[in-house]
Amino acid sequence: MADYRIKEHPVLDINSGNDIVFFWEGHQMKGREGEMVSAALFANGVRTFSYHSKDGAPLGLFCANGQCGQCTVLINGRPLKACMTPLRQNMRIEPLRGLPALPEEAAPGEFHEIEEVKTEVLIIGGGPAGLTAALELGKAGVKVLLIDDKEKLGGKLVLQTHKFFGSVEDSFAGTRGFEIGEILEKEVRKLSEVDIWLNTAAIAVYSDKKVGVLKDNNRYVLVQPKMILNATGAREKSLPFPGNTLPGVYGAGAFQTLVNRDLVKASDKLFIVGGGNVGLIAGYHALQAGIDVVGLIEAQKEVGGYKVHKDKLMRMGVPVYTRHTVVSANGKERVESVTIAEVDERFRVLPGSEKTFACDTLLIAVGLDPVNEFHFQACDFGMESFLAGDAEEIAEASAAMFSGKIKGLELAGKLKEKKKEIPEEWTRKMGILKSRPGKDIKSEKDRPNEGVYPIFNCGQEIPCNPCTSVCPRQAIYIDPDNMMDVPVFIEEKGCIGCMQCVAICPGLAVTLVDFRKESRHPLVTLPYEFGDKKLAVGDNAVVTDKEGHPLGEYEVVSLKKAGKVSATYLVQFQMPAEAAKKAAGLLVQADREITDPLKEYIPEIRDDEIVCRCERVTAGEIRELIRKGIRDINQLKAVSRAGMGACGGKTCQSIILRLMREEGVDMKDVTKDTLRPLFFDTPLGYFAGIKEDGTNESL
Ligand code: SF4
Ligand code: SF4
Ligand code: FES
Incomplete structure (x- = not known):
């Protein structure tokens, strides 16, 4: 039986919980009592949860937050969201094929006062x-x-x-x-x-x-x-592209829920779309959970998130492709690969620049609403x-x-x-x-090969200052009135080599170089957040510069837990002086097979892009209606069904508005959709005060 539980994690405690059995399509599986049904299915390797009633397309988890309805399955005969339903002993779970049948009319239930x-x-x-x-x-x-x-x-x-x-x-x-x-x-x-x-x-x-x-x-x-x-x-924004509703395409929040809350290894090979902080951080979380990160793309010429996050990922061996877009997610029942391409200044794909990468998960982190x-x-x-x-x-x-x-x-x-x-x-x-991150304004000045001092690989204006507050010598300065400023080492105050600035920095952006014992081969201290199981004293590791270029393989001379900062280790190497001053991180994902593209290219089919994933309405269908003159989203909804699905239009509305803009429609002419009175799908019986007996049959 497939087992996708995370067995060890460098930061999170692994609690095993109460094992129970449940049934998926009649097969007995093991789950944890009270975990969400989606987590139990993922832990057993199930990625395709249901099939759409309109065209039988496979569906899987998307938001993992009860917002979208993509993960609806039949639980003991009732259609329920897998991400919001706790697992119970002997639950019988089936994929939904077509529309669910209404339950047999049960005897009237017992009601209580509201x-x-x-x-x-x-x-x-x-x-x-x-x-x-x-x-x-x-x-x-x-x-x-x-x-x-x-x-x-x-x-x-x-x-x-x-x-x-x-x-x-x-x-x-x-x-x-x-x-x-x-x-x-x-x-x-x-x-x-x-x-x-x-x-x-x-x-x-x-x-x-x-x-x-x-x-x-x-x-x-x-x-x-x-x-x-x-x-x-x-809630996360969706993105229209061919294959965007395949199981295996999901939002960063869903990914973090599965990996960091449910402790399920949600993917073996992950590709990330979106270079904001959410996407960059999700990449780091994936590496910590033992998931290979094939790459990350960003359509703009620079990532929108903090540069320290991007540099950290690149140092660990994750390629970041700026000015790239996703062309398609490819696969029959679930994601098997992704095709990306370079774009010009107007975000048009540059023909011939397509590359396809093997992956089982495409994480969409293109912004939040x-x-x-x-x-x-x-x-x-x-x-x-x-x-x-x-x-x-x-x-x-x-x-x-x-x-x-x-x-x-x-x-x-x-x-x-x-x-x-x-x-x-x-x-x-x-x-x-x-504040949004500012310019990359500073590179470290060269210092003499003597004494001990920190080197900050943090030259972009971001709101951050922990390094200043831990230094016992007050030797790190950021203007107290402008937290966006970059840190500066004040030589006159002197550094005692306590390593606290290395340990606390959230961007893993501080290196300590100590020439006191050996001026030609100083001791270099770097932060490491992958526990003490994957690296030991005496091992060789590839040390990289700030942007991930390898500086060579060096022997670990010390690996210690950083005192007060949880789950952070300090790893030390002895390196030649010039390399030491450039050292910024360790390569944790060295295998090129993970990050190299495949040979074949799968072409795009633009008008097949699904905009409304609940009702499976394509961009082509919506464009046609816009071109016919529809400007009222309610009318568009009535004609095409886009926005009429289980999520109440929360997922597709922003894409429909984007299509309107792309078609040159003046937003002043657009009538927005009428909000639905209920914000959460709720069995009718609850409004009458039905007494829940645990079986839900009379709802
Ligand atoms: S190593 Fe310690 S003393 Fe030196 S700059 Fe960092 S925090 Fe200050
Ligand atoms: S702690 Fe200091 S060095 Fe680290 S990211 Fe923040 S400002 Fe930069
Ligand atoms: S995506 Fe849910 S109604 Fe359109």
Whole structure:
């Protein structure tokens, strides 16, 4: 039986959980009680979950977050999203072929009164913004109900195994994302004013100013808040290209969920589309989970994410192709390869530049859209509703924490007589943390071959400063009023070689060179985050320069855990002086077979690109309707069915608008789609207060 569980991880603890059995197409398989059905299927090597009712196309996981409906399977006879349904003993799971049959009419169920609760602020979403807002509100004595549709607080922080950028003093820079989530959760749980409901989704908002939530995933409750704070985060954008709905094409969030939350090796060979921080970080997470990363493409001439992230990946052996686009994902039942091509300044494919790479997974990280429908509907009904974090503006999680703090204090000010001013400093810092990376402005100056000093492979303006805060000599300087500045070593203060700056840097961008014992062969210290199982003292490793060019093979003379920084090791080599000053990282993926292209090329079929993956409507069909003059998305939806699927149009709307723009339509002439009243598919019985008996038969 295939086993895709991750058995060891350099950062995450492996908890084995309770083994249970379930059945997939009648075959007995092993899973963990309570894990999501999607994780159990992936762990057993199942990638194709269902077949589309329109054309029988194979479907698999896409968002892993309950947003898209691509992973719907039949569970004990009912169509349910595999990514949102916990696995139970003896579950019988089948692929969905065609439309699901309605269940046999069951005897009328037993109903209970619908519970109604009042609160001052309802926070929807327990991620970085929701948690920091709850902290401020709770501290100000405001009664808060914080709901989250997952079983754990932290939102996307739970999936982040890397150390965060930003500032040490107020956004936990240098600490890993999931650890930040745990710290914030602990703080929030201390506050008696904050009530937390997990496994609880907000499913509807009504004109009588009540919000319907599904508590514990099975009990419909009406909440009457004075105010709503939507900290609902963001969803991934989809991208139209031939093969984009094949199982194996999925979003970065889905990938991180499978690998970092479910501890499933979701892929053997991964290719990444999108050079923002999300794509770059996902590449690093993949390498840490033992997954080969074949390459990463970015359509612009430079990646949009931090250069330190890009350099880190390149040093480890992952090729980054800028000015490239995806031409097609290829395969019959699932992804077997990807074809990419170079593009010109207007993003048109340069014929003849196509290359095809073997891979089983194509990760799409081309940006995020705010999840804000609920907020706009609440505003339409005259409720006091607010946005925080990514739901308001897409930015780094460190900025979302500030956004939550600010919104929390702002709402407390509206509800309590004693108003606390929002510190100007918070707004200023949030602005900095939201900044896009600036220019690559600095390269290190050459220093003499004596003493000991750090070399910063960090010349781009990014909001980050942990290296400055750990130095016992205060020898690293970044202008305190401009966190975007690059770090500088102040020679006069002197370095004592403590290596703390090497250990804490989230970009793995600091090298320490020590000439004190051997001036011709100084000791070089580099950070290493792959545990102590793959490298040992006496092994040879390829050391690279900042951008991944090999400097040669050198023997590891020491490998030690970095004191206070979790899961970080410090590895030391003795290298010739000139190479030592260029050393920046270790090659972890040396096999060229992983990253070399295949010989054959698979051509593109542009008009076959699926835009609406739920209803399988192609770009060609939509273009034709736009050319016929349709400007109303509702009309386009009625004619083509694009937007009428299980995801409620959340996945395809932005692509339809993009097609409109491409066709030269003035956006002022476009009528946007009408929002659906329910934001989450919910069995009808819940609205009548049905008593859930565990079998779901009477729903
Ligand atoms: S090694 Fe220690 S003393 Fe030297 S610059 Fe880094 S943090 Fe400061
Ligand atoms: S060198 Fe300093 S500023 Fe640059 S990424 Fe590392 S910790 Fe941040
Ligand atoms: S992609 Fe879900 S409705 Fe179009």
